[in-house]
Amino acid sequence: MFTSTLVHRDTTGSNDLPDDLFEAIAELKRELNAVILAHYYQDPDIQDIADYIGDSLGLSRQAANTEAEVIVFAGVHFMAETAKILNPNKLVLLPDLDAGCSLADSCPPDAFAQFKAAHPDHLVVSYINCSAAIKAMSDIICTSSNAVKIIEQLPPDRPIIFAPDRNLGRYVMERTGRDLLLWEGSCIVHETFSEKKIVQLQIEHPDAEIIAHPECETPVLRHANYIGSTTALLQYAKESPASAFIVATEPGIIHQMEKEAKDKQFIPAPSTSNCACNECPHMRLNTLEKLYLCMKNRTPEINLPEDIREAAWRPIARMLEMS
Numbered sequence: 122m123f124t125s126t127l128v129h130r131d132t133t134g135s136n137d138l139p140d141d142l143f144e145a146i147a148e149l150k151r152e153l154n155a156v157i158l159a160h161y162y163q164d165p166d167i168q169d170i171a172d173y174i175g176d177s178l179g180l181s182r183q184a185a186n187t188e189a190e191v192i193v194f195a196g197v198h199f200m201a202e203t204a205k206i207l208n209p210n211k212l213v214l215l216p217d218l219d220a221g222c223s224l225a226d227s228c229p230p231d232a233f234a235q236f237k238a239a240h241p242d243h244l245v246v247s248y249i250n251c252s253a254a255i256k257a258m259s260d261i262i263c264t265s266s267n268a269v270k271i272i273e274q275l276p277p278d279r280p281i282i283f284a285p286d287r288n289l290g291r292y293v294m295e296r297t298g299r300d301l302l303l304w305e306g307s308c309i310v311h312e313t314f315s316e317k318k319i320v321q322l323q324i325e326h327p328d329a330e331i332i333a334h335p336e337c338e339t340p341v342l343r344h345a346n347y348i349g350s351t352t353a354l355l356q357y358a359k360e361s362p363a364s365a366f367i368v369a370t371e372p373g374i375i376h377q378m379e380k381e382a383k384d385k386q387f388i389p390a391p392s393t394s395n396c397a398c399n400e401c402p403h404m405r406l407n408t409l410e411k412l413y414l415c416m417k418n419r420t421p422e423i424n425l426p427e428d429i430r431e432a433a434w435r436p437i438a439r440m441l442e443m444s
């Protein structure tokens with residue numbers, strides 16, 4: 122198994138912070154010819170300084186098309202890896218290299234290689250939330266925005282392995298009627314929502330619609346008025362005539378929902394225990410301070426072995442063509 126290599130470029134750089142971080146980051150952006158891509162699950166101040174905010178599909182498209190020389194990826198490790206896979210000659214920075222993903226970690230490459238070898242006639246469709254090593258073993262990558270569309274385009278007589286998220290896999294099976302061989306991975310954040318508390322919350326807010334990400338478990342999805350990727354949830358919230366929403370995904374998205382649908386109310390779906398477990402601990406490792414420092418010191422940088430990068434690029438390119 123390989124991991125991305127951490128390259129320290131300027132370890133002599135001081136970690137002193139300027140008074141105005143927003144201005145300092147804007148200045149570094151000009152200096153480096155950098156673009157800042159941020160996921161919807163990032164802290165609001167990071168979202169506010171980003172050039173583009175999106176979900177995995179949107180961010181991949183931006184990464185594929187950017188003319189900037191440096192990509193600063195405010196998200197988690199597999200997302201920055203995807204940007205590097207698409208841009209081998211560009212500097213890709215991640216504010217905190219420990220910003221991983223429980224879902225990606227639930228699919229270790231060695232175990233997955235054995236699983237794949239046991240089913241040699243299967244096509245492998247992997248959700249983008251996986252490591253570059255898993256992507257390199259896949260035929261096609263998908264995101265929550267395009268998973269249904271991609272599975273529907275595959276030959277009906279070909280068996281399919283779907284990895285690593287079992288909840289998204291089940292949802293796709295239900296939507297497409299295809300039987301998928303699921304890898305049993307999951308996201309700690311999306312599996313934390315309590316069906317019971319969501320139902321209780323809806324009794325308290327009878328006009329609220331429940332909107333959910335397909336990484337949630339089936340009992341939660343069963344109550345949803347609408348299921349979709351983060352971008353689709355945002356769009357739905359803007360267009361729906363409903364005035365309130367119970368949001369069953371990472372609550373970082375609520376920042377954009379509140380900005381784009383100012384007159385509506387957004388209530389984060391509660392988790393099973395009384396904790397902030399619905400906030401992704403990996404995404405939240407990135408801070409505005411770390412964003413500034415990674416640009417100033419040009420580290421941590423994402424690097425991949427070329428054979429893995431090339432093998433991982435093919436299924437991503439296929440996804441971009443098919444979606």
Ligand code: SF4
Pocket residue numbers: 162197221222223224225250308309310311371401402403404
């Ligand atoms: S919310 Fe879940 S799938 Fe997304 S980065 Fe966090 S752990 Fe991974």
